[in-house]
Amino acid sequence: MDEFDELLNLEEEFYKEGYAEGQNENLKNNFLEGKQFGLQVGFQRYVLLGQMIGICDVLDSFDLNSSALSKNVQSIRTLISQVEMTNDDENVEELGKIMIKLKNRFRTIMITFQRIMKKEKREPFTFEVIEEISRIVAGEVQGFVEDEDVTEAKTTQDQAQAW
Amino acid sequence: MSTDDLALLLKNFLETEHKVIYRVMANQDDILDDVWGSDSDSEMLSNENAGYSRDLQKLREQHNKRGYLDGIVSSKETNLQQGFNAGFPTGATIGFEIGRLLGRLQTLNYKYGQENEQLKKDYSQALNDLKIGNMLSKHVFDTDYQLPEDGKHPILEEWKIKVSSYSAQYNIIRK
Numbered sequence: 001m002d003e004f005d006e007l008l009n010l011e012e013e014f015y016k017e018g019y020a021e022g023q024n025e026n027l028k029n030n031f032l033e034g035k036q037f038g039l040q041v042g043f044q045r046y047v048l049l050g051q052m053i054g055i056c057d058v059l060d061s062f063d064l065n066s067s068a069l070s071k072n073v074q075s076i077r078t079l080i081s082q083v084e085m086t087n088d089d090e091n092v093e094e095l096g097k098i099m100i101k102l103k104n105r106f107r108t109i110m111i112t113f114q115r116i117m118k119k120e121k122r123e124p125f126t127f128e129v130i131e132e133i134s135r136i137v138a139g140e141v142q143g144f145v146e147d148e149d150v151t152e153a154k155t156t157q158d159q160a161q162a163w
Numbered sequence: 164m165s166t167d168d169l170a171l172l173l174k175n176f177l178e179t180e181h182k183v184i185y186r187v188m189a190n191q192d193d194i195l196d197d198v199w200g201s202d203s204d205s206e207m208l209s210n211e212n213a214g215y216s217r218d219l220q221k222l223r224e225q226h227n228k229r230g231y232l233d234g235i236v237s238s239k240e241t242n243l244q245q246g247f248n249a250g251f252p253t254g255a256t257i258g259f260e261i262g263r264l265l266g267r268l269q270t271l272n273y274k275y276g277q278e279n280e281q282l283k284k285d286y287s288q289a290l291n292d293l294k295i296g297n298m299l300s301k302h303v304f305d306t307d308y309q310l311p312e313d314g315k316h317p318i319l320e321e322w323k324i325k326v327s328s329y330s331a332q333y334n335i336i337r338k
Binding site: 012015016024029040043046051052058059062136 | 219222223225226227228229230231232233234235236237238239242243244245246247248249250251252253254255256257258259260261262263264265266267268269270271273274290293294295296298299304306307308330333334335336337
C-alpha cells in the first residue's frame, strides 16, 4: 500500500475512534438529560389523577347521602385503576381518552359536593380550583420543555468546548 | 482534505519517509514552504497513549474531534428517548402520590380548616413543599437521577406520615 493511502486510512481510523468516543460519552449524558425530562413530564401528567383519588378518599368517608355522588366516585376509581404509568404509545393515547372522561365526571362530582355543602358558608371548591392546585404544584408543562431545551443546548456545547 | 491536513501529513512524512516527502513536494510548492518554514525540529514525542509523533498526535486530535462531534449527534435522539422512558414511571409515581396527599389535605382543609388551624397551616405548607422543583431537586436525586438506595423519597415520606395522621383523625377509610 502507498504510504499516502496509509495516512488517509489513519485519518479515517482517528475519525472512527472519535466517533465511538462521542457516542459513548453522550450515551450517558443524553440518557440522563432524557431521564430528568421524563421524571418531570411523568410527575406533571399524574398529579391531577392523584388529586382526584385523594379527594375521592375523603368524600367516601364523609356521610354525604348521595347515591349519584357515590356512583361517580366509584367510576373515577375504576377509570384510574386502568391507567398505567409508562410512556408507551398505547398508554399515552389511553390516558388521553380516560382523562377526558375523568375530568367530565369529576366536574359533576364537585358540583354535587358543592350543592350538598351549600348550607355551610365556604370558599368555592370546584374542579377549576383543583386544576389550579395541580398547576401550582406541577408547573406549566410548556415552561419546563423550554427550560430543558436550554439546558440541553448548553450541555452539548460545553462538551464540545471541554474537548 | 484541507491544506492544513496535507501540511501535517507532509511534516510527518518528513520524519519517517524522506523519499516520499520529496516525491509529494515536487507538486506542492506552497506546502513545501509551509513544511520547511515551520517547526523544523519535530522530534518524536512519546505519547503515553499511542506513541505517535507530535504531528500525528495533532492529526489524530483533529480527526478524533470531528468524529467525536458526529458521534454525539448520531446517538442523541435514541439516548434521550431511552432516558425519558426510564425516568417517566418514577416521576409519574411521585406525581400521583403527592397528588393524592394534596387531594386529601385540600378536601379535609375545605371541611375542617376553619376549626383546625394546624391543618390549615399544613395544607399551605404542603402546597409549597410538594412543588415539582422541590420534589425533583438534586438534593433528593443523585447525579444519575436515582432516588436514595431505599427507593423512598424523603419529602414524600415525611408528608405521607403527616397526612395519614389527619386521615386517622378524621376517619378516612382508605389507607
